[in-house]
Amino acid sequence: MTKVKETMSKSPKIGIIMGSKSDLHIMQDAADVLKELGVDYEITVVSAHRTPDRMFSYARAAADRGLKVIIAGAGGAAHLPGMVASLTHLPVIGVPVKSSNSIDGWDSILSILQMPNGIPVATVALNAAKNAGILAAQILSTRDETIVQNLIAYKEELKRKVEESAAELED
Ligand code: RP5
Secondary structure, eight states, X not given: OXXXXXXXXXXXXXXEEESOGGGHHHHHHHHHHHHHTTOXXXXXXXXXXXXXXXXXXXXXXXXXXXXXXXXXXXXXXXOHHHHHHHHOSSOEEEEEEOOXXXXXXXXXXXXXHOXXXXXXXXXXXXXXXXXXXXXXXXXXXXXXXXXXXXXXXXHHHHHHHHHHHHHHHHO
């Protein structure tokens, strides 16, 4: 990818949370793509079921701490994204994780996707933490021209790779 310009580094604008450290191998993709796009983030574990008080504090303090978007990943009975969305006005992007306690991943997807009217969670595909990171950057980019330019460069690179593959196959 072309050179990424760093953005507003003082306080992270994106919070990445996950129900368990066992989700990290998936959720790391969100962190990696945000880094690639030059967007500051913080990352931690917040369990809806095992640490409900921590979830309440995290979600309630998020906006005042300067976060603009929360990415929340969980698997199985994946209540974290929806509960966090119920506690903050910030946009929440949910990542369904196919976890050790998932039946087949549909449990995670449906737990996050099927929210009641009024409390949306922007749900990405199973294990698609990278897309959650890109979407979070796109939300921030509505007020940040540097991120816009980094996203354009990122998409240009995707296009270049496809064209390179096509050229190789057509040779
Ligand atoms: C969920 O349970 C977590 O988000 C994780 O996906 C799953 C399994 O957690 P561990 O038992 O591996 O800690 O709450």
